[in-house]
Amino acid sequence: MALSGIQIYKLLPGGQRPPHPKANCKECGFPTCLAFAMKLAAKQAELSVCGYVSDESKDKLSAAAAPPIRLAKVSSNGHEVAAGNETVMFRHEKTFFHRPGLFLRVKDTDGVEAIKAAVSSADAYLVDYVGMELTLDGFAVEAASGDATAFGAAIGAVRGASDRPLVLMSADAALMEAGLEAAEGMTPLVHSANADNWEAMAQLAKKHQAPLAVCADSLDGLADLTQKIKAAGVEDMVLDPCVGTMAGALSSLTQLRRLALKENFRPLGYPIIAFPGEWCEDTEAAAVLAIAKYAGFVVLDEFSPASIYPLLVFRQNIYTNPQEPIQVTPGLYEINKPGPSDPVMVTTNFSITYFSVSNEIEGSGNKGWLLVADAEGMSVLTAWAAGKFDAERIAKTVKVTGIEDKISHRSIILPGHVAVLSGELEEELPGWEIKVGPREAVNLPQYLKMAI
Amino acid sequence: MPVKIPMEKWAGSVRTVTLGATAADGGTRQHTVTVGGETTLPFLHFEGEIPNRPVVATEIQDRRPDGWSELLMEAWGDRMNDPGDWAKAAEEAGADLIALTFGLTGLDGQPTSAESARLAVRKVLDATGLPVMVSGPGQAEVDNELLVAVAEEGAGERLVLGYCEDRNYRTIVAAALGHGHLVHARTAMDVNLAKQLNILINDMQLPLDRIIMDPTTGALGYGIEYGYSVMERLRLAALQGDSMTQLPMLVTVGEETWKAKESKVGQGVPETWGVWEERAINWEAVTASSLIQSGADIVVVRHPESVKRVHAVIDSMMTANDRGGS
Structure with a gap:
């Protein structure tokens, strides 16, 4: 947790x-130690510029600077999935940073x-x-045999078919060793220690420099294990609270996030x-819960486009930064292949505004030219x-x-909220x-039905 | 090592609101539906009480709708031809509530009249014992005309009348006051607007336990994150003690998701979207189940399969064992 100034x-010495x-x-370079402390708290200064901080203080400061949820990464062939470094319980408080990796499980x-x-x-x-091009992130291979x-x-079969990172699943160390050898050259997640x-x-995990998932069916048990494993020299861990129901998952994952943050x-x-x-x-609903409520790696058991597409979109939506409205590029959008006589409409480049409008026109089967003005990503009323x-x-x-040059008429449809602009626009x-x-x-x- | 679970000490809770009235209370519903009452965030059974399950309403219209997806037309079939029959079908499909909405025009292209609205509500009330919500087409003058007639026709039934919006709420609130109904208060994805409308409605002397608030949402892929976060913020405000946000929340998931191309259209879409029917129902069910996680007490859906799906999710979330274990 970050320290105050x-x-x-x-x-500090002062x-x-x-x-x-x-x-x-x-x-x-700062007038007082207090001024320096304030800059450090605001992350606008580096501790190293002070030569008189005791080692004990340095340890405390660096421990406090460590993120409350440690980052864990799996990787292979240039693909990487990172989870951790999250700072909030609710996305509106800042944003969620690392989209959880979605892995498909296969069994040997x-x-x-x-x-x-x-x-x-x-x-x-x-x-x-x-x-945006959305894909799965990797595969989990379970030693079920x-x-x-x-x-x-x-x-080997998975690696022959995909370059993406892996989760290796076995509770048997001998099997895991064989698995890690077969996964040589990549950094898989080792699942799991108990x-x-x-x-x-x-x-x-230490030998192969791979992150280690730790499995226990109570938070007490998890905390015991991570401390022992850390003492054994493994820093990068992932928690598996071994839950079996949606309500249990929500409780455990919320408690873990609260304890960390x-x-x-x-x-x-x-x-x-x-x-x-x-x-x-309902695996989609369960996966939605995992994505929204704090999982960093999500292992799915089934793959079908109709099921994965909504999950990928949901993940994208929840991990959008609420402070930065998503914008679409201003310009001309053709809807349902319009011709010269089809209507021209105008709206703003706030993505939700754009998608609401284009979706209505497209969904209703109307043809049209949609002009998207650069309104700095604001909705119609806000931008106006x-x-x-x-x-x-x-x-x-x-x-x-x-x-x-593309139309044979000279008529443009304004959003009703800005009817007041009609006069000026005529000029x-x-x-x-x-x-x-x-x-x-x-x-x-x-409106289009009546107007045409 | 023993880990101490961090608990929030919430100062406030969500009000309970009862929809529908049985004969004992001057209505004709076979049973009522109570929502709200949460003393913690959604489904955190370890921390507080979730005395009432979220519920699923099925949206029906006063006549066979125009422009609904073929999948919905197939799912309900001929039963869409009559609102009473459709309501009965929705009840059979497991709905907790019926959400009747009126189109702007009848099948003959003439504007929907107060008289036909009255008739449709009567049919629905006669056909089902479930509590009923009724909303107009969303145009102020038409809504007011239809809803006043509906309020009279269903006097004493504790219907939920919608939509009260910031520019148009007085007539509907007055109708609810006059005939013992509730209102559906709808605002555009904004915490302060939602709160403000509740204050305005409450200022007209309608008690807060007769308001359901609808902060609106976008569908999955079409702004769901805005609705999701506004609902989380409203629920946090309620638990922190802000009384004008302590109302159960409703979202019209079906109305939003079935506009999305992913649900509506089966042809001329990318192959990566997958099998149409499966995708369309996933779209509605995923939107609904995620908004239940952000605090929805009532979700209004359109497809009968979504009703089952969302019920199963609610069952799973209400299984109050803290850990589950596997």
């Missing part, structure tokens, strides 16, 4: 009692050919969502792996109030998009007829 001050001989020496009992086929199609899956050769062969096998698993409880300050397929028959969506900007959009666009459309996008199809 005053807390930092007490660790804050010691009795004062350190070098209190307020100004050598750091599925057979090499079936694994290849399943992994190839899941690996190739790529869906375009508002210009209990046979080291079969496990190694399954991992109360019985943790020593051997910790050794393997609010209590700065180091033994549980690690990202979480979730297996939503084990929580509820802020002076970012006025007659001048709309006229400029008409001119720069070259819409005039800016001589020869154009300015029409006032509905206030809400939802009424556009009906």
Whole structure:
């Protein structure tokens, strides 16, 4: 947990009692130790510029500077999935940073050919969502057979079909060792250490420099294990609270996040792996819970486009930074292949505004030209109030998009909320007829039906 | 090592609101539905009480709708031809509530009249014993005309009348006051607007336990994150003791998701979107189940399969064992 300026001050020369001989020496470039402490708290200065901080204070300051949820990474062939470093319970407080990795589970009992086929199609899956290309992140390979050769062969089959990172799943250290050998050259997640096998698993994780998932069915048990494993020299861990229901998952994952963020409880300050397929028959709803409520790695048991597409979109939506409205590029958008006589409509470049409008036109089967003005990512009313969506900007959009060359009429439909701009827009666009459309996008199809 | 679970000490709680009235209370519903009453965030059974489950309402219209997805037309079939029959079908499909909405026009293209609205509500009330919500087409003058007639027709039934919006709430609130109903207060994804409208409605002497607030949402992929976060913020405000936010929340998931191309259209879409029907129902069910996690007490859906799906999710969330274990 970050320290306040005053807390930092007490660790600096000027804050010691009795004062350190070098209190307020100004050598750091700040007038007093307190001023320096404030800059440190604001992360606008580096502690290293002060030469008189005791080692004990340095340890305290660096421990406090460590993120409350340690980052864990798995990687292979240039692909990387990182989880951790989260700072808030609710996305509106700041943002969620690391989109949880979505992994598809295969078992070594599925057979090499079936694994290849399943992994190839899941690996190739790529869906375009508002210009972003969304994919799965990797695969989890489970040693269900209990046979080291079969496990190694399954991992080989997965690697033959995909370059993406892996989670290796076995509670048997000998099998895990075989798995790690088959995964040579990548950094997989080792799943998992438990109360019985943790020593051997910790050794393997250390040897292969791979993060280690730790599994226990109570938070007490988890905290015990992570401390023992840390003492054995493994720093990068992932928590598996072994839950079996949706309500249990929500409770455990919320408690873990609170302990890390609010209590700065180091033994549980690690990202979480979730297996939503084990929580509820409705695997999509369970995966949604895992994504929204704090999992860093999510292992799915089924793959079908109709199921993965909504999950990828949901993850994208929840991990959008609420402080930065998503914008679409201003310009001319053609909806349902419009012709020269089809209507011209204008709106702003706030993504939700754009998608509401384009979705209504598109969904209703109407054709149209949609002009998207650069309103700095604001919605129609907000942009109008802020002076970012006025007659001048709309006229400029008409001119720069070259819409005039594509249509045979001179008529433009304004959003109903800015009907007040009609007069000014007539002056800016001589020869154009300015029409006032509905206030809400939802009424556009009906408006277009009546207008045509 | 023993880990101390961090608990929040919430100062406030959500009000309980009862929809529908049985004969004992001057209505004709077979049973009522009570929502709200939470003393903690959604489903944190280890921290507080979740005395009432979230519920699922099924949206029906006063006549066979125009422009609904073919999937919905197939799912309800001929039963959409009559609002009473449709309500009965919705009840059979497991709905907790019926949400009747009126279109702007009838099948003949004429504007929906107060008389036909009255008739539709009567049919629904006669066909089902579930509590009923009724909303107009969302145009102030039409809403007012239809809802006043509906309020009279369903006097004493504790219907939920919608939509009260910032520019148009007085007539509907007066109708609710006059005939013993509740109101559906709708605002555009903003905490302060939601709060403000509750204050305005309450200023007209409608008690807060007769208001359901609808902060609105976007569908999955179309702004769900805005609705999701506004609902989280409203619920946090309620638990922190802000009385004008301490109302159960409703979201019209079906109305939003079935506008999305992902749900509505089966042809001319990317292959990566997957099988149409499966995707469309996932779209509605995923939107609904995520908004239940952010605090929705009532979700209004359109597809019968979504009702089952969301119920299963609610069952799972209400299984109050803290850990689950596997």
